[in-house]
Amino acid sequence: MPLVETRFEHGVLVISLKGELDHHAVEQIRDNIERQLAENHYRGLVISFRNIEFMDSSGLGLILGRYRTVREHGGQMALCEVGASLRKLFEMSGLLKVLPVYDSEEVAVQAIQGA
Amino acid sequence: MSNYLRLQFPSKSENESLARITVASFVANLDPTMEELTELKTAVSEAVTNAIIHGYGEQAGEVTIECALFDHTVKVVIEDKGVGIADIDEARQPMYTSRPELERSGMGMTIMETFVDSIEIESTVGEGTRVTLIKTFGMSNDVM
């Protein structure tokens, strides 16, 4: 079962995560995303949480780690389709102060393209 | 005490989901809301992950979970026999992590504190750590 689904849209890498984002899952997902960031010429990264059924602090670490990579590359990053329980974690960690969250993938991609 | 459960497993990350799902099943009879269940699962996941990453690290060891039900309340004790915590107050600070190189964000303890009604952390360096989580269901103030 693939945990990461990727498409590339006008210079924006759109990654849709699936399943349970815990320490165990994040170890594999991290390498997968880093590989795609290294292999593509991108100006931004959008991560969609639509199909995430569970997340703990390991997911926060995953997001902040990729934010670091994208920023060092001079790119933009955004999150989308964040459910209520994930939003609580994002708020608690201060993530919402550094990363924008959009309702849909489409809007997130547009926001990065317009930036 | 109306029911209890004892679970013991090796400190492998693939057991993290087993641990939280088992605890969630254990409290099912208390009829928790989805939100309460997610909060409990998340708190258990944090404690178990900490035992595996920080308590044992590269070392192999065992994590023990004990659950007990009292009326509408569950008590979950997560224990490791790992390295222990030297300064618990520091460890509980939001954003404090001893392992930034592993992309930890230092939010696990804060998440546990937020998602359960009470948390107790006991630890001795060189002996291990015991985290006790207590959560009562049906406490939300929602009118309906």
Ligand SMILES: Nc1ncnc2c1ncn2[C@@H]1O[C@H](COP(=O)(O)OP(=O)(O)OP(=O)(O)O)[C@@H](O)[C@H]1O
């Ligand atoms: N079971 C444990 N054994 C030893 N040290 C621990 C244990 N649990 C927590 N700690 C210490 O407490 C610190 C804070 O824990 P906390 O869960 O808040 O953050 P983290 O695990 O470092 O990051 P995150 O939970 O966001 O991934 C850890 O970095 C570690 O030093």
Ligand SMILES: [Mg+2]
């Ligand atoms: Mg932690």
